[in-house]
Every structure is written in structure tokens, then in C-alpha cells.
Amino acid sequence: ANNTVKTAASSHTQGHDPRRGVGTAAMNRAILDHLHFTMARLPALASRNDWYMALSHAVRDRMLDDWLASLHHFRNKELKVVSYLSAEFLLGPHLGNNLINTGMWDAARDAVESLGLRLEDLLRQEEEPGLGNGGLGRLAACYLDSLATLRIPSIGYGIRYEFGIFDQLIRDGWQVETADKWLKFGNPWEICRSEIAYEVKMGGHTEYHHDADGRLAIVWLPVKVIKGVAYDTPIAGYRSRITGLLRLWKSEAVESFNFQAFNAGEYYHAVDEKVVSESITKVLYPNDEPGVGKLLRLAQQYFFVSCSLQDMIRVHLLRSPRLEEFDQTFAVQMNDTHPSLAVAELMRLLVDEHGLGWDAAWKVTRSTLAYTNHTLLPEALEKWPLQLFANLLPRHLEIVYEINRRFLDEVSRAYPGDQARLARMSLIEETGGKFVRMANLASVGSHAINGVAHLHTELLKETVLADFYQMTPEKFCNVTNGVTPRRWVLLSNPGLAWLISESIGEEWVTAPEKLRELECFASDPSFLSAWRGVKDANKRALAAAILERTGVAVDPESLFDIQVKRIHEYKRQHLNLLHILTLYHRIKRDPGAQIPPRTFIFGGKAAPGYFMAKLIIKLINSVAEVVNADPEVAGRLKVVFFPDFNVTNGQLIYPAADLSEQISTSGKEASGTGNMKFSLNGALTIGTLDGANVEIREEVGEENFFLFGLNATEVQALKKSGYHPGRFYEEDWELREAIDAVRSGLFSHGDAGLFQPLVDHLLYDDEYLALADYRSYLECQERVSTAFRQRELWSVKSVLNVARMGKFSSDRSIREYCEKIWKVPIRPPFPH
Numbered sequence: 001a002n003n004t005v006k007t008a009a010s011s012h013t014q015g016h017d018p019r020r021g022v023g024t025a026a027m028n029r030a031i032l033d034h035l036h037f038t039m040a041r042l043p044a045l046a047s048r049n050d051w052y053m054a055l056s057h058a059v060r061d062r063m064l065d066d067w068l069a070s071l072h073h074f075r076n077k078e079l080k081v082v083s084y085l086s087a088e089f090l091l092g093p094h095l096g097n098n099l100i101n102t103g104m105w106d107a108a109r110d111a112v113e114s115l116g117l118r119l120e121d122l123l124r125q126e127e128e129p130g131l132g133n134g135g136l137g138r139l140a141a142c143y144l145d146s147l148a149t150l151r152i153p154s155i156g157y158g159i160r161y162e163f164g165i166f167d168q169l170i171r172d173g174w175q176v177e178t179a180d181k182w183l184k185f186g187n188p189w190e191i192c193r194s195e196i197a198y199e200v201k202m203g204g205h206t207e208y209h210h211d212a213d214g215r216l217a218i219v220w221l222p223v224k225v226i227k228g229v230a231y232d233t234p235i236a237g238y239r240s241r242i243t244g245l246l247r248l249w250k251s252e253a254v255e256s257f258n259f260q261a262f263n264a265g266e267y268y269h270a271v272d273e274k275v276v277s278e279s280i281t282k283v284l285y286p287n288d289e290p291g292v293g294k295l296l297r298l299a300q301q302y303f304f305v306s307c308s309l310q311d312m313i314r315v316h317l318l319r320s321p322r323l324e325e326f327d328q329t330f331a332v333q334m335n336d337t338h339p340s341l342a343v344a345e346l347m348r349l350l351v352d353e354h355g356l357g358w359d360a361a362w363k364v365t366r367s368t369l370a371y372t373n374h375t376l377l378p379e380a381l382e383k384w385p386l387q388l389f390a391n392l393l394p395r396h397l398e399i400v401y402e403i404n405r406r407f408l409d410e411v412s413r414a415y416p417g418d419q420a421r422l423a424r425m426s427l428i429e430e431t432g433g434k435f436v437r438m439a440n441l442a443s444v445g446s447h448a449i450n451g452v453a454h455l456h457t458e459l460l461k462e463t464v465l466a467d468f469y470q471m472t473p474e475k476f477c478n479v480t481n482g483v484t485p486r487r488w489v490l491l492s493n494p495g496l497a498w499l500i501s502e503s504i505g506e507e508w509v510t511a512p513e514k515l516r517e518l519e520c521f522a523s524d525p526s527f528l529s530a531w532r533g534v535k536d537a538n539k540r541a542l543a544a545a546i547l548e549r550t551g552v553a554v555d556p557e558s559l560f561d562i563q564v565k566r567i568h569e570y571k572r573q574h575l576n577l578l579h580i581l582t583l584y585h586r587i588k589r590d591p592g593a594q595i596p597p598r599t600f601i602f603g604g605k606a607a608p609g610y611f612m613a614k615l616i617i618k619l620i621n622s623v624a625e626v627v628n629a630d631p632e633v634a635g636r637l638k639v640v641f642f643p644d645f646n647v648t649n650g651q652l653i654y655p656a657a658d659l660s661e662q663i664s665t666s667g668k669e670a671s672g673t674g675n676m677k678f679s680l681n682g683a684l685t686i687g688t689l690d691g692a693n694v695e696i697r698e699e700v701g702e703e704n705f706f707l708f709g710l711n712a713t714e715v716q717a718l719k720k721s722g723y724h725p726g727r728f729y730e731e732d733w734e735l736r737e738a739i740d741a742v743r744s745g746l747f748s749h750g751d752a753g754l755f756q757p758l759v760d761h762l763l764y765d766d767e768y769l770a771l772a773d774y775r776s777y778l779e780c781q782e783r784v785s786t787a788f789r790q791r792e793l794w795s796v797k798s799v800l801n802v803a804r805m806g807k808f809s810s811d812r813s814i815r816e817y818c819e820k821i822w823k824v825p826i827r828p829p830f831p832h
């Protein structure tokens with residue numbers, strides 16, 4: 001496997017400029033220099049982390065030429081800059097990705113080896129920046145890769161959380177969270193820009209004054225001022241000679257505000273102030289979908305939006321004094337509603353701080369901003385209690401009211417007398433407590449609104465944003481998500497990347513439609529056997545990691561059936577468990593049952609406060625304990641919970657999958673992106689018609705996709721007609737057997753009460769229709785088992801999946817954003 005890693009990376013090293021000193025000797029020298037001058041270490045005493053840091057600094061140095069050249073684009077009036085506002089960027093480790101994208105892999109590997117070290121060991125040393133929860137944050141990271149690869153001037157703006165998503169430990173089968181101290185050993189990839197800093201006001205009240213000319217001036221007198229300092233991270237495009245910018249804000253105390261105080265009492269007060277100010281960017285909220293408002297979260301959102309917009313205005317003013325033309329400098333994308341305060345903040349900056357009239361400011365705000373929606377779950381739509389909003393952002397509340405007043409006037413003109421519609425569309429919710437509705441604010445303040453998969457966008461238009469769609473249908477469009485083939489194939493599956501490139505050349509990395517050329521290899525037996533060889537090696541690597549981390553030995557020959565994603569009831573990890581329990585019972589009942597050996601692998605974090613999700617993790621581990629220890633199913637069934645699923649672990653897991661579990665209730669998963677990563681790495685999908693599964697199935701062909709379950713329309717109909725999960729339980733004895741086993745205490749050392757809440761939830765509520773889809777899922781899994789027995793045919797399907805996944809490159813998504821939303825021209829690819 002090591003050999004494949006080397007060969008694959010080698011085939012992607014052409015294209016860099018030798019003048020930049022990226023030969024082996026120059027790299028060797030640079031690493032030693034950094035060990036000496038940056039880390040202050042003698043080689044003999046250097047730790048693995050010292051070497052990792054030295055190598056990373058050497059690599060970063062070599063990215064700076066391109067970076068400085070790219071930063072220059074921000075001043076070029078001809079080029080519009082894409083500004084991606086996101087509270088989360090789930091980047092994953094930088095080093096390997098940067099080596100791949102810049103073409104320095106071979107030189108780095110050889111230099112490191114000449115120093116008696118192994119590149120793999122240094123790569124493993126990196127603590128990944130886990131500045132996101134899941135799909136939304138990872139999507140932002142893939143988009144930065146594509147923006148840089150496509151040579152589009154861009155800035156990702158976000159928050160430099162001191163603690164990212166927690167590390168997950170499993171203790172006695174339960175999830176335990178520990179703090180993610182990712183900065184503990186230093187971060188060689190960021191550059192602190194102390195001189196790029198902005199003040200952000202919070203709290204207090206507003207006052208209205210008339211100046212000497214009788215003009216009204218609005219003054220916001222805050223109770224607190226916080227400073228945001230820019231930390232920049234270069235994002236290498238793939239062989240594009242462009243380096244994109246990720247600018248994350250860290251909160252600090254404003255020195256001038258309180259620190260002049262010198263007597264002791266004042267001094268301690270000032271230090272307290274510093275603690276409060278710095279706490280804003282301390283920690284990422286670990287909920288995949290937000291619940292009702294926490295003040296600190298609103299403060300985080302406002303803080304990063306304000307710093308980012310102030311920074312954009314500064315950049316714009318370098319180009320032109322006319323803020324009416326701001327929309328020609330920047331296209332700003334709001335990644336979900338988390339940055340939707342940008343609507344009010346841009347208005348405030350333009351009107352209050354820069355003296356534009358309301359109408360001019362509104363025109364430029366709307367034509368600059370666009371909004372991506374990522375979820376239909378009603379509980380996930382952000383809304384802030386009005387009082388909390390007013391306390392933190394008194395001026396913004398006034399602005400929201402003014403936007404709302406004007407907007408509701410338009411609504412009444414369009415729909416005279418329709419009070420119900422007015423109430424639904426208002427930026428302020430008034431039924432049962434008052435709230436500011438962030439999705440409505442984002443929709444009103446944007447010129448474009450998009451969903452993230454075809455089905456999702458259609459449902460958005462029919463449900464959550466139906467009123468907005470009816471009033472302004474021209475604003476709506478779909479941009480189906482994508483993932484970067486650089487990190488998700490080239491870096492994480494070098495064996496597969498090498499085999500593909502050997503067969504069809506390397507262009508697929510930036511032109512994935514070329515993958516289609518693999519189709520004709522699907523009938524070549526020697527190619528198929530090489531294909532299987534790659535998968536088997538990946539499975540062995542995962543099996544070794546599973547043994548190391550969980551102590552469970554799994555058989556790499558068995559079918560690797562994998563579900564990795566956040567733990568959530570709508571994603572239905574418990575439906576997967578019901579299948580496992582049924583197979584378990586079937587084998588015990590009939591030891592001769594024709595069931596090919598399977599290894600079920602789960603991974604994913606649960607929000608710390610989400611009781612049911614945590615109980616599902618406990619149940620997975622409890623079932624694993626019983627099944628894995630039962631001699632009657634030995635060699636036939638294994639169940640594993642892979643702890644701490646994150647980007648790093650994903651890079652090991654996706655390439656090793658035979659079967660990808662995409663089994664959410666239809667209509668609930670906006671898109672999914674794990675589904676794309678699996679399929680792009682040659683797994684077949686078992687899935688519902690949900691999110692991007694629909695489009696994946698269309699592309700790969702229905703004969704290469706295992707479809708089951710109710711579709712979104714049927715889900716709605718069943719719910720409307722009154723859903724009684726108990727009936728499915730009564731009428732399906734195998735389902736009953738599975739649930740009764742959980743109920744009996746079989747998996748909880750006789751404690752029948754432990755899983756009672758989960759069982760009750762399923763029998764009496766089952767909001768996500770697991771029981772309704774159980775039989776269809778089981779039958780579909782039988783088709784999977786049958787197909788897996790014909791290994792040759794399975795491999796053909798696997799090849800065809802990869803060959804037809806080109807659409808799901810994030811490059812395609814970014815091109816669509818450019819055309820449909822940002823109005824940014826697509827530049828021709830860099831000549832390699």
C-alpha cells in the first residue's frame with residue numbers, strides 16, 4: 001500500500017515552478033532552517049511535532065509567492081471577489097492537501113526521507129482544524145478548494161474558534177466529549193494580521209441627534225466594544241498558481257477601552273473585560289442544527305459578520321470611493337442564516353457610518369448578498385428572541401423594523417388583505433413570544449436564494465419559503481452540492497487515483513466529466529481485478545485502524561457497510577440497527593442462512609445535549625458488544641462504532657466502503673455530501689430518494705443504486721393520513737422481534753429500562769418513519785447481499801459509479817454559483 005501512495009502522489013507533481021526552490025535539496029535545507037530558526041531545535045532533539053512544524057513552515061513559505069500575487073487581485077477593479085461568509089469551515093488537515101495541490105509532494109517526501117523520517121508520520125502529526133460541525137462546514141471547505149482551483153478571487157470569512165468541534169471518546173459505550181485543543185502545539189498555517197483589526201460594538205442604546213445642517217444623525221452608544229483580529233490561512237488551488245484566502249476573526253479586548261486604568265481595582269476590572277471579550281470566539285457551538293438562542297452565539301454571528309463587512313468595505317474603498325458600487329467589488333454568499341445579520345449590518349455600515357441614503361444602501365445590499373439554505377427541518381430555522389436581539393443589537397433591531405415596514409408594504413400591495421401571509425412573511429414572529437426570523441431576513445435582503453439539491457430546492461419553494469417563492473420566484477435557484485476530488489480522491493485514495501490516471505490520464509482531477517472514460521474499462525477483467533485490489537487494500541488499512549482504536553478484529557473480505565455522519569434521528573442510524581438485529585436473529589435461527597459476511601461500521605458525533613442521539617450511540621455499541629461476542633454469528637456479522645469521526649478519519653473510511661448508507665427519511669436531508677464521497681470512491685449506495693441521492697441515482701443509473709423506502713410525497717401523505725408506527729410493529733414479526741430484543745434488556749445486561757425512551761419513541765411517535773420503511777429497507781438489503789455475492793458484477797457497478805460521479809465535483813457547483821448567482825466570469829484553466 002505504501003508503494004501505491006508514493007506512485008500516486010508522484011504522478012501529480014508536475015506543474016510547479018522550479019525557481020521556487022521545491023526540489024528535494026532545497027526542501028531539505030528549508031526544513032532544517034525552520035527547525036533551527038523557527039522551532040529553535042537541534043535535529044537530534046527534535047520531536048515529531050518539531051519536524052512537522054518545520055516541514056509545514058517550509059511548505060507555507062513556498063505558497064507565499066502565489067498568495068501575494070493572488071492578494072493583489074483584490075485591488076484589480078476588473079475582478080469581482082467572492083466572499084463566502086460562513087460560521088464554519090471544516091477544513092481537515094492542511095499539510096497533505098497543500099502538498100498535493102501545489103505539486104510539492106515528491107520533493108517533500110524525499111526531503112523528509114533524506115532526514116531519516118517518514119512523510120506519513122509527519123502527516124499524522126497534524127491536529128485537524130475542526131472548525132465546523134458536519135456537512136455545512138465541510139461544504140464551505142470544499143468550496144474554498146474549488147474557488148482557488150478555478151482561479152476565482154475569493155475570501156472565506158469566518159471565526160477562529162479556539163476550541164473546534166469536541167473530540168469524541170467512547171466510554172462504556174457512551175459518547176464522552178473532550179475539548180478540542182487544536183492550537184496546543186501551534187498552527188503553522190495561519191498568519192496573524194495584527195494590523196487588520198476592527199472594532200465591533202455590542203449592547204447599549206441608540207440616540208438621534210440633529211447636526212448643524214439639521215440632518216438626522218443616529219448614534220449607537222454600546223456598552224461594550226470588542227476587537228476582531230484577522231488570522232489568515234492560505235488555501236492552495238490545484239496546480240492553479242492561485243492561493244485563496246481564508247480570513248478568520250479572533251476576538252480580543254480593545255486596549256484603549258479599559259486598559260488605561262491603572263489603580264488595582266480598575267486593573268482587575270479591565271482584565272475581566274479582556275476575558276469576556278476573548279470568550280466570543282472561544283468555542284464552536286456543537287449543534288448541527290441550532291436550537292433557540294444563546295446570547296453568545298448571536299454575539300459570535302454578529303462579531304464575524306461585522307468584522308468581515310468592515311474588511312470588505314476597506315478593500316472596496318481601495319478600489320473606488322463609491323460605495324454604491326460595492327456590489328461590483330464583492331459577491332457575498334451567506335452560508336445558511338448564521339451570517340444573515342449581514343443584511344442589517346451592511347445597511348448600518350452604509351447608512352450610519354458612510355452616509356448613504358436608505359434606498360441606495362438597500363439597493364447595493366440586496367444586489368451584493370445571496371443566501372444558501374441548508375435545511376428544511378423547522379426546528380433548525382434560526383430565530384432570535386426579540387428581547388435578546390434588542391439587548392445585544394439595539395441599532396440592528398431598528399434597521400430590521402425599517403426593512404420589515406417597507407417589505408410588508410410591498411407584500412400588502414401584492415396581496416391586498418392577506419393578513420395571514422403578512423404574518424408569515426414578517427421578519428418578526430409574533431405568535432407565542434416575539435422572535436426575529438433569520439431566514440426571512442436573509443431572504444428579503446438577498447437577490448438570490450438557493451437550495452443545495454434539486455429536491456431540496458423544490459421543497460423549499462413548496463414549504464419553508466413558499467411565500468417568498470410566490471412573491472419573487474426569479475430569486476430562487478438550485479445549486480446542487482459537490483465535493484472536491486482533490487482531498488476526497490487524490491489525497492485520501494491515492495491507489496484509486498493512480499489506477500484512474502493510469503487508465504484515462506490525469507485530467508479528471510479538474511475535469512471530472514472525463515471519468516466517463518472509465519466506463520469502457522468496466523468490461524476489462526484485469527482492470528476490474530486491479531480495481532478490487534485497491535478497494536481491498538483500503539479495507540485492510542481501515543481494518544487495522546479499527547483494531548487499533550476499538551480492539552475489534554474485522555474481516556477485510558466481508559462487505560463493509562458504512563454509515564458515517566452526524567447522529568440524528570432523521571438520518572436514521574436506528575433503522576440501520578434494526579436491519580442488523582434482524583440479520584442477527586435470522587442467522588441464529590437458521591445457521592445455514594445465505595447471508596454474506598458483513599461488517600457494519602458507524603461513525604459520527606451527537607450534539608452533547610441531544611439525548612436520543614446519544615442513546616443511539618449507546619445502542620450501537622451495546623449491539624456491537626453482544627453480536628461481536630456471539631460465537632453463533634462469528635465470521636458473519638461484526639458491528640463497529642469508529643470513535644471521533646472527523647475529516648481525518650473520513651479520509652480513511654470513505655475509500656474502504658463497499659456500501660454507503662444514505663437512509664434518511666425522504667424530504668429531510670437537504671443534500672448530503674458524504675453520499676458523494678462514498679460513491680466517488682467506488683462504494684454503491686443504499687438510499688432513499690432524498691437530497692442529492694436522487695441526482696446520484698440519476699447519474700449512476702438505477703441498476704447501480706439500491707433504492708428503498710417512501711418518497712417525499714408518500715412521507716407527507718402518510719403523515720397527513722395519520723401515522724401509527726405501532727401497526728407496523730404489530731404486523732411485521734421480524735420487526736417486532738428486533739424491537740423486543742432491545743426492549744428485553746438483551747443489549748443492556750438485563751436493564752430493560754435503558755433503551756425504553758428510544759423504543760417508546762419508535763412505537764408511539766417515530767417522527768422519521770423508521771418503522772414504515774423497515775420492510776422495504778430489509779428487502780433492499782437482501783438485493784445488496786445477492787449482488788455482493790457476484791463480485792465481478794459488483795466491481796462493474798463500482799466502476800460505473802465512479803465513472804458517472806463527475807457532476808458532483810465542487811468545481812461544478814462553484815461554476816454554477818458563478819453563473820447563476822455571483823455573476824463572476826469563469827476563467828480558463830491555468831495552462832499546466
Ligand code: C3B
Pocket residue numbers: 133134135136137139288289290336374375380452481669670671672673691
Ligand atoms: C447540512 C445538511 O444537513 C446536509 O444535507 C447538506 O449536505 C449540508 O448541510 C451542506 O449543504 N447542514 C448542516 O450540516 N448544518 C446545518 N445547520 C444545516 C444543514
